[in-house]
Amino acid sequence: MTAYVVFIRENTTNPSQLEIYAEKSPAGLKGHPVTPRAVYGKHLVLEGPKIEGAVILEFPTFEEANAWYNSPPYQEALQYRLKGGNYRGFIIQGV
Template sequence: MPAYVVFIRDQPPHDPEQMSVYQAMNRQSVPSSLPFGIKPLAVYGATEALEGKAPDGTVILQFPSMAKARAWYNSAEYQAALPYRLNASDYRAFIIDGLGS
């Protein structure tokens, strides 16, 4: 069953330099992310609020399973980049189970 990692940023980054480092580290780690079956579905695309306030940015990543999503999040590569995102901006992040076929 697929799983989705969702990142929601309500405000622009307060430290753009730290965010740039985080983004660069993520781009460099793409080859090591492939075994997790990661598939970006939405990455800071245009957002239209239907109810409430639209977030400043949203990322939705699809994985083959909750286990693969957790393994990616807990991987050495992502954990090395994570402090830069945490220092740069406030996010909400969660994993959600998808619907089975």
């Protein structure tokens, strides 16, 4: 069953770290069956605190989404994202 990885950026704390993340993160996608569905596009917060943006990535299964997130290439890039901003992230199974 399809699964989605969702990252919500609440605020940026270090733009230079996010630039490094942007350079490194594409390598983490190689070999993984991922389809980007939304990447920091226009958004409107309907409930809760404001956000800077969000990313939604689609994977064929929950396990494949989790495998991508925990893969060594993505984990290498992840450290820069976490130094660059405050995020919420989760995997949710589709219907």
